[in-house]
Amino acid sequence: MNILDIFVAGRAVTSLMLLVFCFMLILIMELNLREKIALKIRRMAGVDAIDEAIGIAVEKGKPVMFLPGQGKLGTGRSGGALAAISTFSYVVKTCAEKGAKLLAPTMLPTVYSIMQDIVKQAYIAAGKREEYDPSIVTFVSPKMQAYMSKVGTMMEEERIGSCIMFGSWAGATLWMAERSFEAGAFSIGGTDSPSTIPFFLAVCDRCIMGEEIYAVGAYLSEDKAMIGSIGGQDIGKIIIILLLLIGSILVNLGVDVLPWFKM
């Protein structure tokens, strides 16, 4: 019996690669969690940008607006949502410490519940329980157009000083970025969606793109499991690069590698 027969037909090699990658990821994550290794993420420009945004808003005496994106938890875009939640935790803590007003309208009920709890805990942890305001996080609408209209209006009415748009974004990208510019706010755009990265890159003052938002989320959360996982992912990417190079050389030598991956 061939060892590959235990896998679903046509997916044996890719499944094996996935299992090896997952095993390596878990190993590095657990080693970091148990402090057998000490992985560190370098401080990224994205983190400096977030601090800069909050600083600008505090200087101007205007609110900070945090928009957690359109990624739903439990879907393929939950990565962006989770990164947004981790980053939001840091933003709330910093705003609570610096006394900056924070506004966080959301369009997803599941993310809304988590963010509300984060705000409450952050204000209690900062010793500013009396300053905690439940209306910091508001639920607007799950519909994109309704969310866009409401948030655009909020940006102008509240005269925000900075706008941090962080998460998995879709069609509302250009609208949000333009409205924040019109409101005179310093804007940061962070998204993992390749089709919306160009909008943020072109229009925002600072842009964080692709899987960098996961790394920013891990860095700001200071969670050893997340940092270990990022380390494992980086090793995975190195392996993928090596495979790409080997594959390119083989293909150029006339070897057809595609059937190997369809075994």
Next chain:
Amino acid sequence: MDKRYIYVLLFVVGSIPFFVPMVLPLPITEMTSKYNDFIESIPDGSIVAFNVQIYRSTWPMLGSGSAVTTTRLFEKDCRIVFFTMSASGVPMIDFNVQEAFKINPKLSDKVYGADWVDLGFVSGDESGLAAFLTNIPGVLPTDSNGTPLEDIPIMKGIKTGGDIKYVINAAGSVSSPPLYFQRQWVAKYGVKLGLIAVKSTGPQVTPFIEAGEMQGALIGTGGCAEYEALTQKPGPALSLTNAGSITIIFLMLLMVASNINYYRGRK
């Protein structure tokens, strides 16, 4: 420059083609050619799954591509299983079919249940699609009218995603549907996939077309207009590309003006 001047000029420029009709030649891009080749390569009489996820707001952009594709499939006597991954897309399935009948009135004798069926809304995005494809009658035991699937002739023998060989995904939003259809349907069941999507999804989709994971795509109004021209079924997309052309020329002039303003301000 005050942004209100830009808004007014854009409005005026965008309105011109509605008052001054123009006929402009339309070069065909490679993605649209591949899409057309894919549709023409579908054997006559095949069963095709069609996700109509175009909202009314994006219908002007992509609707004609969807309607012309439906028309062409009906002309090839293909049987179409319609469904939608979005709650807002539910009424658009019937609308799409009616638009196809308007393009070719001879198709109005197509029979619901034998030539096409509307399964309605499949909730759950990617995980919902994965569940749907493992057991279609299990997730949607009836069509959108409440008729059990076993009583619908077109659905006889269709239990999983692998029982349908051809899929069209008309996705009118800037998000992940193009990719998750590839992950959950093409990669798992080996079907052939054609895509109708908004312009900004084009760059995301190119790697999959080059790799053969998707057969072709109509990207934005331009892609739909090219398909209208290829199939000789002129429609709203062709007229919209004229508005698009003039607006694009205006945007180029805006870029020049902004650079001139910037360097004049620096002096």
Next chain:
Amino acid sequence: MMSFYKSTLPKWILFICGIVVLIASIFVVPEPLKNVSNEIQHFTSILTSFAICLGAVSLGINNVKRTVKKQSGWCYSIVLLISLIATIGIGISLGRKSANFMWIYNYLYMPLQAAIYSILFFQVGTAVYRTFIVKNPTATVLLIFACLTILGGAPAITCTIPGLTALNDWILAVPQMSGSRGIMIGLGVGIIGISVRTILGREKAYQMGEE
């Protein structure tokens, strides 16, 4: 005891469901396990439908609170609540294919959606005006490629400049695609990482709010 129900039990449910679906997708498994995996996946459809209801309920509750407390924009909340109740009521009582429901969809919902979406047309103009300026080498490269790609979408230009369509196709097929592929590979790896953390109960974000 509360900690068991709020923390331990959900983590175990997550772990078991995740591992079962993963194993059934990768390995050739006995039919009963495959059926269990399929049923778990079917539950996601049901849960997502409940999430839609959760959205509507949250919307209703928040707007009722805003109306009662007369916070800013409370009159719009009344309009929202009336629309929400009317649409749901008509949809449930008369059916979604009824003339009344379709009237709401065709003449209220869709025009409003189209109107908001179409405002993007004007914002593209202002974005183009302030973004594409030759300030530095990076901005110049952005401007050149943006111009070529935008012009490629204008038939009036592509039919007068020979080779522009082919150049556009090349830009999409070569430089753009390599960047896209790189980003997508990174995202794919990132999603695997998040999934592994979630299944193993190491994802902290889901647990926020427990302490």
